[in-house]
Amino acid sequence: MILSPELYAEVSTYELLSAANRGEAGLDHRFFHAILDRGEAAIPDLARFGLQPPKGERLVFDEDLLHIFRQLRTPQALPFYVEFARRHDFKFSVELEEAFADLGAASLEPLLALHREAAEPPDVNSALVALGVRDPRILEALLEELATDSAGGAVNLGRYGDAAAIPALEAALAKTDPEDEWLRDPIEDALEQIRSGEPPETPEPFDLWPLYPEQCEPDFEMLSVEELLEFLGSPVADYRVGAVKRLATGTLTAEACARIFELAQNDPDAHVRQPCWEALEGSVNQPAIRTAMLERLADPSAPLDERCGALVGLAGAAGDPAVRRRMLEFCARPETRARALEAMWHSQDRSFGEHFPRYLNDPDHKVRCQAILGVGYLEVSAAAERLRPFFTDPELREEALYAYALAAPAEVTPARMRGLFRRIREVTGDLSGADRDVIRMALNKRLEAHGHPRVFSAYEVEDEGSEPYVAPAKIGRNDPCPCGSGKKYKKCCGR
Numbered sequence: 001m002i003l004s005p006e007l008y009a010e011v012s013t014y015e016l017l018s019a020a021n022r023g024e025a026g027l028d029h030r031f032f033h034a035i036l037d038r039g040e041a042a043i044p045d046l047a048r049f050g051l052q053p054p055k056g057e058r059l060v061f062d063e064d065l066l067h068i069f070r071q072l073r074t075p076q077a078l079p080f081y082v083e084f085a086r087r088h089d090f091k092f093s094v095e096l097e098e099a100f101a102d103l104g105a106a107s108l109e110p111l112l113a114l115h116r117e118a119a120e121p122p123d124v125n126s127a128l129v130a131l132g133v134r135d136p137r138i139l140e141a142l143l144e145e146l147a148t149d150s151a152g153g154a155v156n157l158g159r160y161g162d163a164a165a166i167p168a169l170e171a172a173l174a175k176t177d178p179e180d181e182w183l184r185d186p187i188e189d190a191l192e193q194i195r196s197g198e199p200p201e202t203p204e205p206f207d208l209w210p211l212y213p214e215q216c217e218p219d220f221e222m223l224s225v226e227e228l229l230e231f232l233g234s235p236v237a238d239y240r241v242g243a244v245k246r247l248a249t250g251t252l253t254a255e256a257c258a259r260i261f262e263l264a265q266n267d268p269d270a271h272v273r274q275p276c277w278e279a280l281e282g283s284v285n286q287p288a289i290r291t292a293m294l295e296r297l298a299d300p301s302a303p304l305d306e307r308c309g310a311l312v313g314l315a316g317a318a319g320d321p322a323v324r325r326r327m328l329e330f331c332a333r334p335e336t337r338a339r340a341l342e343a344m345w346h347s348q349d350r351s352f353g354e355h356f357p358r359y360l361n362d363p364d365h366k367v368r369c370q371a372i373l374g375v376g377y378l379e380v381s382a383a384a385e386r387l388r389p390f391f392t393d394p395e396l397r398e399e400a401l402y403a404y405a406l407a408a409p410a411e412v413t414p415a416r417m418r419g420l421f422r423r424i425r426e427v428t429g430d431l432s433g434a435d436r437d438v439i440r441m442a443l444n445k446r447l448e449a450h451g452h453p454r455v456f457s458a459y460e461v462e463d464e465g466s467e468p469y470v471a472p473a474k475i476g477r478n479d480p481c482p483c484g485s486g487k488k489y490k491k492c493c494g495r
Helices: 005-010 013-021 029-036 039-051 062-072 075-087 094-102 104-117 122-130 136-148 150-160 163-174 181-196 225-231 237-247 254-266 270-283 287-298 304-313 321-331 337-347 350-355 365-377 381-392 397-407 414-428 433-449
Strands: none
Touching: 005 029, 013 029, 013 039, 029 039, 029 062, 039 062, 039 075, 062 075, 062 094, 075 094, 075 104, 094 104, 094 122, 104 122, 104 136, 122 136, 122 150, 136 150, 136 163, 150 163, 150 181, 163 181, 225 237, 225 254, 237 254, 237 270, 254 270, 254 287, 270 287, 270 304, 287 304, 287 321, 304 321, 304 337, 321 337, 337 350, 337 365, 350 365, 365 381, 365 397, 381 397, 381 414, 397 414, 397 433, 414 433
């Protein structure tokens, strides 16, 4: 059964968690309210789900379970926290450390048990310190750490703040090379912190709600075609839309095509019908579908957005004078211009190329975006340099880089495309890893369109002809932290 939000209250917490784990329920406020509003009654199912061994589910959302337990703030969460630590090889995230700390003294015995179990327990020590509990066993664990790792042990002892640790810290400092600031600074900082009696910072009470959207769709990317077809019958219009759009990213099966065509004609919501027509773009040569699209496009009583959806769906039929006339007509109207430009570049008809440069500076963001993409997809090389100003526009940078790589003047051969990649790097300056992936994808697409094999791998670290990696100079512990926080390195990332 496909769960829609109005059914969440009717199923068990375990069923809700299982649906989310399959990608069939979005992690939004409606989902979390359905669990958290049950209070203590939800805990048995939460614990059962969280503690069960993985069974091949496609999504693991341990951190989201952690958030639910933290919001409930119950000691009954401790078995899950312990299992969470084990699953992550005793590497504590800040959130896990704070989850144990939320429960104070109740977490002491479970953490001490984890300390005995862990082969390398520094993160467990840090979590013990965060409890704010004085116990000789904690001090003993921290002193053991100091003996094997003076820097890490000193940091934890400084946070713990027990004056009984001062002699051990002083002895460790005396054994340290006076020139070795990497070892001396943490010990000196710990001694200063303990002697000052400065209380540790208290984190803000945990609040789950800002971490998640009020509403979101299921994770349609996780679902199979059969599951997506089930969502086409959902009573939630947005779910039907999401399923249609996901199905449209691949080749439609005959059943999917028939179901989407039926929705395009009969769904009561125009918001659903519009993407249905677009999804049928690859089926436009089927006479019944093409005729229905043309009728909907020509129907002045149909919602304008739906007519635009039909226009995009008819992109492959741009050679039809009636379709071409509608594209030009819709392009002339500001309210439909963006969708008309989208239909034009979808058509791959280069005779439309002249329309895109004139709209690169259109005041409408959506129009500018489609104009940029059109310059790229239709390889309007004469307008490629006009894309460069968009490289600094955070909202259009990705589209501009992609389109520039598709359209920049260059002979389309594997060697020339590698050269173009280097040229784009020179033009743009620093590129993030995501930027490089976008450019590689576009250049591979360009090569394939011209009958050449791909030359860029999605996993390349260094590209042919790029400068070799140079390791940064050693950062002193009293230098400004390179992360830009404004703190000293030893007080920030160097801890």
